[in-house]
Amino acid sequence: MKWICSQIGAREHYAIPRVLHRERKLECLYTDLWAGTMWRALGSFLGRPVLSTRYHRDLADAKVESFDLTTLVDSSFGGNLKKNPYEWFLYVGSDFGRSIVESLKRKKGINWKDMIFFGYDTGFLEPAKWVKERGGKAIVCQMDPSRFEVKIVKEEENRWPGWAKRSADIPETYFQRREKEWDVADLVMVNSEWSGNALLDQGVAADKIVIVPLAYEAAMSKEKKLNSELLTGSNHSTYTTEFNARRTLRILFLGQVILRKGIQYLIEAARLLQNEPVSFDIVGPIGISDEAMKSVPPNVFFHGPISRDMASGFFSNADLFVLPTLSDGFALTQLEAMAHGLPVISTPHCGRVVTDGIDGVVVPSRDANALSETLLALVADPRKLQDMSEAASKKVRQFSLQKLADNLADMERTLSPTLPNLVND
Numbered sequence: 001m002k003w004i005c006s007q008i009g010a011r012e013h014y015a016i017p018r019v020l021h022r023e024r025k026l027e028c029l030y031t032d033l034w035a036g037t038m039w040r041a042l043g044s045f046l047g048r049p050v051l052s053t054r055y056h057r058d059l060a061d062a063k064v065e066s067f068d069l070t071t072l073v074d075s076s077f078g079g080n081l082k083k084n085p086y087e088w089f090l091y092v093g094s095d096f097g098r099s100i101v102e103s104l105k106r107k108k109g110i111n112w113k114d115m116i117f118f119g120y121d122t123g124f125l126e127p128a129k130w131v132k133e134r135g136g137k138a139i140v141c142q143m144d145p146s147r148f149e150v151k152i153v154k155e156e157e158n159r160w161p162g163w164a165k166r167s168a169d170i171p172e173t174y175f176q177r178r179e180k181e182w183d184v185a186d187l188v189m190v191n192s193e194w195s196g197n198a199l200l201d202q203g204v205a206a207d208k209i210v211i212v213p214l215a216y217e218a219a220m221s222k223e224k225k226l227n228s229e230l231l232t233g234s235n236h237s238t239y240t241t242e243f244n245a246r247r248t249l250r251i252l253f254l255g256q257v258i259l260r261k262g263i264q265y266l267i268e269a270a271r272l273l274q275n276e277p278v279s280f281d282i283v284g285p286i287g288i289s290d291e292a293m294k295s296v297p298p299n300v301f302f303h304g305p306i307s308r309d310m311a312s313g314f315f316s317n318a319d320l321f322v323l324p325t326l327s328d329g330f331a332l333t334q335l336e337a338m339a340h341g342l343p344v345i346s347t348p349h350c351g352r353v354v355t356d357g358i359d360g361v362v363v364p365s366r367d368a369n370a371l372s373e374t375l376l377a378l379v380a381d382p383r384k385l386q387d388m389s390e391a392a393s394k395k396v397r398q399f400s401l402q403k404l405a406d407n408l409a410d411m412e413r414t415l416s417p418t419l420p421n422l423v424n425d
Contacts, residue, residue, distance in 0.1 A: 097126030145198030252318035262324030268368035343388035
């Protein structure tokens, strides 16, 4: 079977269409903006490096169709017309879906019964229905636990009043569109058991749900991390035999600084560790209020949003990555951290990446005490941290593009049972 992929943005560095193109199964990739040579040159001239991320060299010779001018105009002007960003997401998703349908109508010579349409939630509905009406199959990737996750965030807003910069007020029509997508899809792909269980609770049939972890292609090896002081001038790039006031345990958080990510519990843990040799680098767009920021202890340093190419410097300067998330569909940053040789402290509410006590530690969600105690134990045992670092560098290899290719092939066989198993007898 052949696949048509669609995605808004550069999700997962275009991992799924890249794998399918490598396997010669990609019919076409639809996306909102594809930065060909002209757009990348314009982005460089205008100082808009984001355009360079809307492209991947692995897809240089693939069929890619995009809606560049519409996307640029809408993102510059249309987004300001909506007070609620989720209303804007709805508009973008449905407009994207309709644009794909108009393009599909113009395609000639395709046997739709041998076609799989794959897309991500919110931009999936219209083209999936169109392909299925012609005998094809459809797979939607649900990136987060939807209503289940929003319920958690609302609970946190009540627990931590005044902390959220913006309340999670999501229109019912947003959830309804996603639920229609689940109904239309032959398979609903999620990236973690956490998301899968959440969708079961929301009525998705168990035989529709397929768990496919994200893939990560490491761009930086552990060896490069150990020599990163040549690039950064930092003396924090290798582990030590003792942490002290001059050589603190450097803890990195990278992502949206919001309640859902557990930033409130990380700050509380930092407060409990004010007199210990630990420091926290918080990297990402700030989604908590000014009042909340004023409560931060002095061992926490905020760096704000950064471009993707700047992330390696922060990973290289850290000793440990922390993800105290309350809910994540997967959290790719876990793999990015491990690719840089960083052990990861996570919770059970995301993709299952960490093997507890081996390449990191799994702590309960919403528990600042457990988080601070874990960090204190690692301060006292730098050798353990070194062992975890070596294990983390090996663990990330399990989330390869080839493993993703195998998972996609399994889904294809599920949708077309007549295909050969390809397993040697």
